[in-house]
Each structure stands twice: as structure tokens, then as C-alpha cells.
Amino acid sequence: MSRTVRTIYLLLVIILYSFQIKSQDVGAIGKGQALKVNGGIAMNSIFYTSNGPATRSPFSFFINGNINFNLYGWSVPLTFAYTNHTFSYTQPFNQYSLNPTYKWLTTHIGWTSMNFSPYTLNGHQFFGVGVEAAPPGRLHYSAMYGRLQKAIGIDTAHPEYLPAYKRMGYGIKIEYAGDNYNLGINLFRAKDDINSVRAIPDSLQVVPQENIAIGFTGGFTIYKHITFTGEYATSQMTRDIRSPLAEHGAFNVTNPFIRNRTSTGIYHAYKAGINYNVQSFTLGIGYERVxxxxxxxxxxxxxNDFQNITVNFSQSIFNHKVTIGGNAGVQNDDLAHKKISNMRRLVGSLNVNYTASDRLQFDASYGNFQSFTNIKPQFAVVNQLTPYDNLDTLNYVQISQNANLNMNYQLAGNKKRRQSLNVNFSYQQATEKQAGHADTTGGTKFYNTNAGYNLSLVPTATTVTVALNLSYSVLPGNNSLAWGPTLAVGQAFFNKKIKTRLSASYNTSANNGATQMSVVNLRGSAGYTWKRKHNFNLSVVSLFRNNMRAQTSSPAHLFDLTTTAGYSYSF
Incomplete structure (x- = not known):
């Protein structure tokens, strides 16, 4: 390890440990109640019976509980679960984290994760220490140091478990916020310890790696309405640190931090955006390349290996009663033109919201997704006689469309009675093209609609719901229809301490015009709360299924009954 890297390691460790000591002086210590304990326990019994094949146990019993000890914000949660089949419990000491905060400083100690950038350090868990400091002023910074991967030796008794090298890493992030601009830089470095495990056979394809990634971010605003944002990151990755040394090629900012080897590669990522916002109009353009x-x-x-271009807009008109928004984008891969196939995706969507009045509102949306795949077989290239042979034979296009319309209407009511009506319709279509020819089957189409009416009688704490659902699908060689109504009534008693609910639903389905099945579902439930901490509940679900296409192993008329009784206590 070079003197420069050793110096960086030493300085970073000193900075981190100095922050760790300061962060222990949290403001909550010595104030208020030192120890708080809370938790709960719940017990449930399930009884099941059916005239069909036994697929469930006729009786199940569940007990689960949790208790949490909180000492000045330091939590120790414990949980357990017991059934008439198994027992399990959890405790946090296998992977525990301390995250004390004092004013503008937060420290992470133990198992934790941090985010610097999507291209450098992005949520990887590590065992170590990290700090996030946002002192008064324009400068904010973060840092971390720890073990990202534990050394795991070869286990001949369990060959399915792959070995792993010990991996250590550190990183730092600095951000500066000006009046109309911001700048940032972040660095992340990780390296495997080749001596942390015994020699691993090459057949397992587990090799020690090394990586340094640096990212730069920035943004500025002009004329109060136009905002530019940008990010650039570069990553120098050594796939196998045992490979021979090699001379550095073109200069890169990562060169001083890592030795170049024959397995080393340098990669780049770019992301930029511009947004224009004035009054009720917004327009944005984005670009990303990895x-x-x-x-x-x-x-x-x-x-990796993709390029994105996106456009989005939003506009309010007619005194903000109508809002129109949409976005479109194109993505393609195979940036180096080395893959056997490449893909291009086109995405577009449009949303319209119309508020006709305080009681009536409409929402509509449409989306379109197209995927173009071009396969480049080697033999087709070798055997073609002219540049025009096999021009479109392996071009493949997938097209997906969806539309949705929703209406919500608050009917006339008052403080004692509230009514609402909701109607929703959705449509989805998927099809494909091969060599420029459309799918002769017509692809697939799905239609779904549902309507619901809700009535609430406030003085008696009564609710009534009536709903109707219908689904229709068109598939190659098969058209299916399913529909059915639902009725539900809820009633509360004794100042809402007891809440009950009854519901009934009927559903029937048919394929190609032939009825397949009809189902009647009856549900009832009741719950009682005593002194806010004790909860008793009971529910009964009965299902009657009439199967017109029943197999010999299953009855044509099936009946299921499930009864659940439970109690829970919280403190």
C-alpha cells in the first residue's frame, strides 16, 4: 500500500473516531425518563372445516409478542412467535447499530449503511463507523469506514455456500451549498484482503477485487426559473488483484488511488437535467449514460450499459381546474456495439385531472411502452450475400398500452349523512411484432371496471357499501368473463367500543361463453376494545363454491368455514 493511501487511511480513522467521541454527548442524556418499556402480545386461534380435500390444519394456534427497551433513544427490540407447530424468536444483537444524534451531528456505529451517490456508495451495509455532519453554514460532509464483507472460508460440508474474501472500505462526501448553486464530491474505496481466507479454487469464480469510485455533483439556478443539475462519476475496478501490474493508460482522477493491473478497467457515468418552472407550467429534460x-x-x-433521454411536463389551465401532465423517454443499450442483441425502449404517458366542483372529480391516464430488440446472429452475418439479406428477420417489437379512467362524486349530504359514488375503468393491451409483421392472434387485452356506492350515517355509526366488479380478458383462443356484486354493512355500538361488519359477495366466471364457477362468500366480524389496551376480535368466513367443471378428486359443491378468535394487549 502506497504512502498516500496509508496517510488517507490514518487521517480518515482519526477523523471518524474523533467524531464518534463527540457524538456520544447526546442532548437527551440526563433529561426526562431514562428507560421506557413498551410492547404487546397477541393470541389467535383458527378453526377450519371443509367438505373438500384437506389442504389446511383444522386447528391452528398463534401467539406472538414484542417488547422494546428504550434507554435515551437507544432501542433494544425483542420479538417471539409460537404456533402449535413451531417456535421462533428474534433479537437484535447479531447485527446491531447505534445512531446517536447531537444537534447537527449523527454517528452510525455497528451495522449500518450510507448513501453517497448511485454510482459510488449506494446503500451497501457495512460493520464500522460513519458520520453525517450538517453544521450551521454552507458546508456539509459525511464519512464512513468499515467492513463491507466478512471472510468466509470454503465449507466442504455445504458446497452451496460460496467463500468470500474480507472486504474493507472507506469513503467521504463533501457538499457546499451556495445561494444559487451547489457543489459536491464523494469518494469510495474498497479492497479485498487476499490473505483473509485460504486459497480458493478458480473453478468457484471467486476472486479478490479492488475498487475506487469518485463522483462529482453540481447544480445552479438562473433567472429563478431555470435549474441545471449534473453528476459525473468514474469507477476504476480491478476484477482480480492477483493479476499482473500494467501501465496506466489515459489519465483518470482515480489513478493516484489504485494500482493498474491487466484486469483493471475504468468506467464512467453521466447524469444531467434541466428544469423550467414558471407559475403553473413545468418542463424538464433529463439525460443519463452509464x-x-x-x-x-x-x-x-x-x-450498466444504457442511455436514457427523458422529457416531462405539467400544466394547469382553466383556473387550476384542469391539470395536464406527461412524460416520454427513450432508452437503449449496447453502447459499445459488442452485444449479440441490442434493445431500445420507448415510454410515454399522459395524465389529466379535472376538478369539476368540490364534489366531482375525474382522473384519466394513458401509457404506452414499446420495446425494440434487434438480434445479430453471427451466422446470419457470415452467410449473407448482400447487405440487404436478413435485414428484418430478427427484429422483435413488444408493445404495451394501458388506459385508466376514474370518477369520484360526493353526493348531496350533510353532517349526519355522507354519500359517495366511485367508478373506475381500466384497459391493458399487449402485442408484439416479428420481422415487421403484427401478431396474428391480436395479443392480449384486459378490461376491468368497478363501481361502488358508500353511505355513512354518522349519528348511528353505520356504514353501507354496495359494489359491482367486472373483468373481461381476451387471450389467444380464450375469452374469459368474471363479474359479481358485493354488499357490506358496518355498525358500531357502545360509543364505538364494539365494531361489527357483515358482507356478502357473489362472483361467477365463464370461459368462451361457458360458465365455469360461481362463488358465494359470507363474512362477519366483531371487535371489542377495553380500556384502550385490550382488544378482542372474532371473525367468521364461509365460502360456497359451485364448480361446473369439477374434477373427480374435488366435489362440485364445495363448502369452507373459517373461524378466527383473537386477543391482543399492548402496553
């Missing part, structure tokens, strides 16, 4: 193979050891998963 190099192929871009990766960082500060994230569990990373999407």
Missing part, C-alpha cells in the same frame, strides 16, 4: 461494465463495490446491484 458505460458498459460500470460497477462499484459500494452497491449490491448495478445496472
Amino acid at each position: 458505460d458498459p461494465e460500470y460497477a462499484t463495490l459500494g452497491a449490491y446491484y448495478f445496472t
